[in-house]
Each structure stands twice: as C-alpha cells, then as structure tokens.
Amino acid sequence: MERLDVLKVYADLHQIPEVAFDEHKTSAYIADALEALGYEVTRNIGGKTSVMGILRGEEPGPVLMMRADMDALPFKNEDGTVEAVHACGHDSHSSMLLAAASELVGKIKKGTLKLIFQAAEENLEGALSVCNAGVVQDVDYCLGVHIRPIQEIPPGTMSGSINHVSSTFMGVRLEGVAAHASRPHLGVNCCEAAAMVVNAITAIKLNPNFTWSAKVTAIRSESAAVNIIPDKGELWLDVRAQNNELMDELIEKIKTAVQCAAAANGAKSEVFFPGAILPASDYDDDLKAELAEEIKKVVGEDKFVPECSAGGEDFHFYKKFNPSMKTAYFGVGVGAAPGLHHRAMSFDPCYLPNGVKVLVAMALRKLG
Ligand SMILES: [Zn+2]
Ligand SMILES: [Zn+2]
Secondary structure, three states: OOOOOOHHHHHHHHHHOOEOOOHHHHHHHHHHHHHHOEEEEEEOOOOOOEEEEEEEEOEEEEEEEEEEEEEEEEEEEEOEEEEEOOOOOOHHHHHHHHHHHHOOOOOOOEEEEEEEOOOOOOOOOOOHHHHHHOOOOOEEEEEEEEEOOOOOOOOOEOOOEEEEEEEEEEEEEEEOOOOOOOOHHOOEHHHHHHHHHHHHHHHOOOOOOOOOEEEEEEEEEOOOOOOEOOEEEEEEEEEEEHHHHHHHHHHHHHHHHHHHHHHHOOOOEEEEOOOOOOOOOOOOHHHHHHHHHHHHHHOOHHHHHOOOEEEEOOHHHHHHHHHOOOOEEEEEEEEEEEEOOOOEEEEHHHHHHHHHHHHHHHHHHHHH
C-alpha cells in the first residue's frame, strides 16, 4: 500500500463522526488501513474502540508512542435528536497520524513504534481505558497533537507545547437537621451551611504566580415547603490548577474549607469526586527541544510558537500511569473558527501536512 494522503483520509473520517466509545466505523477504517500498510494491529483495546498499530525495528531501541484521538462531540438538534459533529478536530488528528503511519513503513530501524488511535477523549475516559489495557507500561516517549483555534495561534504556525491544566469536578453533600421554620434553633439549616462553604472556598489562597481557580457552580438545597428548615444540601465545584502539585494542594484546602465551614454551622459534610482528576501536562524538556527543532524545520523559525495554553486533555493520564514516560505535545495552527467545540467549527485542512511531517520526523529521529 502506498502513502496515504492526509487530505483524503481527513475527508473520509470527517464523513463518519462518532461520539466517545462509539467510534466503530472510524476505528475500523483506521485498523483496516494500518493492516493494509503492514502494521501489527490490535483492535478494541480494553474492550473499547481504541486501535493500536505497531512497527518494530530490527535493532533494539526505545518505544515511541504517538497518539491521536478519534471521537466527535454530541450536539442536540432542535427536534431533540443528538448528532455527532467533529467540532474538536479529532478526525484531523487521526488523519495526520494515519498519514504519518503510511510514510513510516519500512523506515523503522530500531525500537518500537506504537501508534494509538484513542477513543473517547471528550468524556475523558479513553486514555484511562487504554492505560488499563496494559499497553503503555513499556513506552519511553509519547507524543500528542491537536489542531489549534484561530484565537490561539495563526493558521500555518505550529506550537511546540500545549500546556493543559489539571481539572476536576467536586461534589459536596451537606447534612443538617430539619425543623419547623418557626423554631430554627432546633434545626441545622443546609442553605446556611452551603453559604458558609461558598465563602470558605472563595477565601482559599494559593501561590499567585500560578493560575488556579475553584468556584462553586451549583447549589441545591430544598425542602418540600419554604417554611421548613432544609436538612439536605449539595454543592458542585469546578476546580482547575496549572500543575499537578498545585492541584493536590488546592483539593486539600477545599476539603478543609468544606469540613470546617459546614461544621461551624453544625452540618455534616462529605466531599466526593464524580470522575477522575484530569492531570496537567508534565512535559520532558529534552523531548520538547527536539520537537521544537523539527517543527522549525517544517514551518520555519518565524512560524514557531513555543508555548500555548489550553483547557484539559486526557492524554496526560498516560504519564500519570507510567511516570517514567517522557511526553511532549504540539499544536498545528489551522485557523479553526469560530472555536473548538463550536458546532460550526471549521478550518483549512491544507495545514494538516505540517503535522504529518513533524510526526514522521520525530519517529525517524527516535527510531530511524
Ligand atoms: Zn475537545
Ligand atoms: Zn480535542
């Protein structure tokens, strides 16, 4: 099979958007193409839709993993039906990686090239399902890629590092004592406890040299009638921090603030996490430097943007799972507008070959 054209693959994958863990057509397309190229292919990694392709060199060497995500986002139509749309560009990531895969056939001399086409980035469960399948323990280097929106870097440029923050949701359950509203001294009012908790969280301080935030995004406390002191309450928080150490510190401070504020009001409290804590990026400086060198060869020094920042990415679970792994993650400026996660998001695919070139160059640098 000859080289795959990234624009053709992109056009194909763009036609079959599928949401998290439902990427059956997309993963079959990719797995079939990898098999035709001669890769050793594993389908349904961890019982889900992720696909892995492996090329082995004849000489010993490192294991390089390159990862693209595959899932689209769900959008609600006016009639209530849900439609999958590639509004985060994951079809373009898979296209770049598959096109790079086709160029690397016959060129891997040492070590192992592991290509992961990952399901379900958007619900933050895909990377964990790949980790749990036991395929990343032996990885030495891991590279990720994402297209960038027009607000971040201009089309035609590339960024050598996308700095994702750590983020999570936290829930707080409050338990007070119900009472008649005319005898509030006999009860413990969860609305008042919730107000104390909000104030305590707002008063948390961390090192201002780093970005972080903790905010209450929902408060629920109700009784069947407004003349009853409510005994049950719930708060939700959205919590973010620039690095993983800061996130640990922030979570500890939130737990203390919640417990003390609720207790001051006489209420019992319990903090819980409905999902995982998304790790922040934690890149390797040497790998970043190598990536920067290759990017500059592709787009030139003047179109190289050293760093840009973004929201979260489940890519960083890989390093959390295998801390000795060295990671880096680059961005491809494609002019995506109005913005990622917008239903009408579109961009010019003519910049995708830049991403393919960098992926190929990095693979040859480590394994060629
Ligand atoms: Zn997204
Ligand atoms: Zn994305």
